[in-house]
Amino acid sequence: MDSDQAGVLMVPGFIGGELLRDAQQEADTKVAWRDVHSTYVNKRGLTIVQNHDAYALDLVRGSHEPLRDLTTLALVASEVVRFADELAKDIPTLKDWQPTEQSLHRYDDPEVGLSFHKDNLRFRRLIAIVALKGMCDLAVRDADGNVTYFATEPGDLVALRAPGLTGHADDRPEHAVLNLRTDDRISMMLRENNRPYDDIPGFDFDNL
Numbered sequence: 001m002d003s004d005q006a007g008v009l010m011v012p013g014f015i016g017g018e019l020l021r022d023a024q025q026e027a028d029t030k031v032a033w034r035d036v037h038s039t040y041v042n043k044r045g046l047t048i049v050q051n052h053d054a055y056a057l058d059l060v061r062g063s064h065e066p067l068r069d070l071t072t073l074a075l076v077a078s079e080v081v082r083f084a085d086e087l088a089k090d091i092p093t094l095k096d097w098q099p100t101e102q103s104l105h106r107y108d109d110p111e112v113g114l115s116f117h118k119d120n121l122r123f124r125r126l127i128a129i130v131a132l133k134g135m136c137d138l139a140v141r142d143a144d145g146n147v148t149y150f151a152t153e154p155g156d157l158v159a160l161r162a163p164g165l166t167g168h169a170d171d172r173p174e175h176a177v178l179n180l181r182t183d184d185r186i187s188m189m190l191r192e193n194n195r196p197y198d199d200i201p202g203f204d205f206d207n208l
């Protein structure tokens with residue numbers, strides 16, 4: 001996760017077995033999906049294409065009521081926090097990483113799930129993405145335009161570097177969700193917002 005590296009850590013088979021099956025079932029049957037398919041121009045002037053549904057929980061300000069029905073997804077989130085604690089033994093800047101947001105995406109377009117972008121600067125240190133269902137590529141593009149494809153399968157964890165992990169001001173990897181190989185693909189993201197009490201322009205939570 002050093003600044004001179006891609007900024008992506010893949011952990012194949014992070015969860016499996018019953019935990020993965022229950023998480024898939026919960027994501028399929030208990031999540032109140034919201035259609036957010038759109039194409040827009042972001043703050044950097046980049047056109048972003050997103051072909052997915054979304055569901056997002058603010059873990060700081062929002063009601064925790066929805067998590068009563070999403071106990072397996074909450075368990076998966078706690079496994080990710082435990083993993084980050086382990087990682088912090090080697091990466092001290094990661095100490096006490098605590099996600100303030102738990103959100104899910106359900107992609108459905110065979111080519112572009114989410115086009116190249118960098119996650120918002122306010123997300124700190126580590127962005128954790130757990131692949132729950134379906135197969136696709138997480139594509140990472142470096143400053144020279146070279147693209148590396150990471151094929152993700154259900155149960156894999158992908159961690160992306162965010163500001164504050166290294167001494168670098170902004171070494172966020174530019175990434176995209178591409179090449180869906182199944183009817184749909186569901187992933188869960190955990191992110192730590194550095195201003196958890198402020199609204200994020202253009203971003204909606206389902207429990208506020």
Ligand SMILES: [Fe+2]
Binds near residue numbers: 117
């Ligand atoms: Fe992203």
